[in-house]
Each structure stands twice: as C-alpha cells, then as structure tokens.
Amino acid sequence: DGGITQSPKYLFRKEGQNVTLSCEQNLNHDAMYWYRQDPGQGLRLIYYSQIVNDFQKGDIAEGYSVSREKKESFPLTVTSAQKNPTAFYLCASKASGELFFGEGSRLTVL
Amino acid sequence: QKEVEQNSGPLSVPEGAIASLNCTYSDRVSQSFFWYRQYSGKSPELIMSIYSNGDKEDGRFTAQLNKASQYVSLLIRDSQPSDSATYLCAVNPYSTLTFGKGTMLLVSP
Numbered sequence: 525d526g527g528i529t530q531s532p533k534y535l536f537r538k539e540g541q542n543v544t545l546s547c548e549q550n551l552n553h554d555a556m557y558w559y560r561q562d563p564g565q566g567l568r569l570i571y572y573s574q575i576v577n578d579f580q581k582g583d584i585a586e587g588y589s590v591s592r593e594k595k596e597s598f599p600l601t602v603t604s605a606q607k608n609p610t611a612f613y614l615c616a617s618k619a620s621g622e623l624f625f626g627e628g629s630r631l632t633v634l
Numbered sequence: 635q636k637e638v639e640q641n642s643g644p645l646s647v648p649e650g651a652i653a654s655l656n657c658t659y660s661d662r663v664s665q666s667f668f669w670y671r672q673y674s675g676k677s678p679e680l681i682m683s684i685y686s687n688g689d690k691e692d693g694r695f696t697a698q699l700n701k702a703s704q705y706v707s708l709l710i711r712d713s714q715p716s717d718s719a720t721y722l723c724a725v726n727p728y729s730t731l732t733f734g735k736g737t738m739l740l741v742s743p
Contacts, residue, residue: 566735
C-alpha cells in the first residue's frame with residue numbers, strides 16, 4: 525500500500541539529547557518536506573528536499589538537520605540546539621503540486 | 635513575507651447547513667491553492683485543490699478562487715458532525731506550501 529510512514533509516533537526525550545525522526549515514502553515522489561506544528565498554530569516549514577543529496581532550509585531550520593541519501597527516505601534530527609522541540613512533526617511528499625502527509629510524530633521533551 | 639490568513643474560529647453551524655471558510659493570501663505569484671482537513675491529533679488530509687479562477691466542486695465541497703482579490707474559499711454543503719475539524723488553507727507560490735493557521739469548524743447535531 526503506497527504512503528508515507530513516520531516513526532516513532534510518540535517520542536519522549538530528555539533535554540540535551542538529540543533525536544532522529546524517520547520518514548519513508550513509497551510513492552516515488554521526488555520532493556519531501558518536514559513541517560512542525562504547535563498547538564493552535566499553522567504548519568511551519570523546517571527543511572525540504574527536491575532531489576536526492578540536496579536539501580534546503582525552511583523558515584525554522586535552526587536546531588534541526590536532515591539528510592536525503594535515498595529518494596524514499598528523509599530523516600529529521602532534532603538537536604539539543606533546538607530551544608523548544610516539543611511539537612507535532614509532519615513529513616510530507618509532493619506530486620503535481622499536491623502535498624501528502626504522513627501520520628506525524630509527536631515529540632515531548634521532559 | 636508570504637502570508638496566508640484565515641479566521642481562527644470556531645465557526646459553528648448546525649447539521650445540514652452550509653459552512654463557508656475563507657482564506658486570503660499576500661503573494662500575487664501564487665498559482666496553486668489547497669484545502670486540508672485536520673482532525674484533532676491527526677495529520678492534515680488534502681480535500682480540495684484549485685488552480686484557476688472560479689469554482690471547483692467535489693461532492694459536498696466547493697472551492698472558489700479569485701486571484702484578483704487574492705481570495706480562496708471552501709464551501710461545505712449539508713454539513714455533518716463528522717466535518718467538525720480544523721481546515722487549513724495552503725498556497726504554493728514557489729516550490730513550497732505556505733499554510734494558514736486554520737479555521738476550526740464545529741457542526742452541531
């Protein structure tokens with residue numbers, strides 16, 4: 525079944541720890557995106573990649589890093605430099621202008 | 635600065651009524667417009683896309699676009715309690731989508 529798989533769905537982290545969120549798609553889409561959503565807020569773009577081995581910063585890239593070594597995979601690392609990492613993280617891929625989302629990963633920093 | 639503005643709501647309508655959701659955008663080069671539905675705690679789901687001026691209908695949903703006024707709307711006919719969700723407007727002027735903060739819709743039985 526085609527789609528976008530994010531893992532883990534829920535993650536707890538202690539302050540000062542890095543954590544990596546996984547995003548895998550089998551839709552054969554070239555472009556992939558990471559958004560962050562805070563309660564009552566819209567989606568804010570963290571990073572995006574339009575092709576393998578290339579990616580660009582979005583509006584709120586500080587404290588995050590990504591890689592795009594394979595077309596299917598676009599992992600996001602939330603580093604200890606991110607001041608307020610508790611949020612709902614959404615991965616998406618794009619086809620013909622339309623963005624499709626995974627189920628999201630909810631990160632809580634204790 | 636790219637901006638997409640939506641009334642945060644909540645917009646409350648009775649079951650069976652028409653719900654009207656509105657969105658304005660600031661970037662005139664925008665060419666693609668989308669409406670997403672997001673249930674509480676879930677990820678956004680694409681429900682409508684529109685690319686040219688006028689109306690586009692899909693079942694109970696109608697998207698309306700007016701590029702001259704930089705305005706896009708979503709009408710939901712015969713609203714159902716299951717339509718209660720937050721509706722996100724998104725605009726694609728370049729290679730990324732810019733989202734509004736969403737309008738919460740509450741449909742009462």
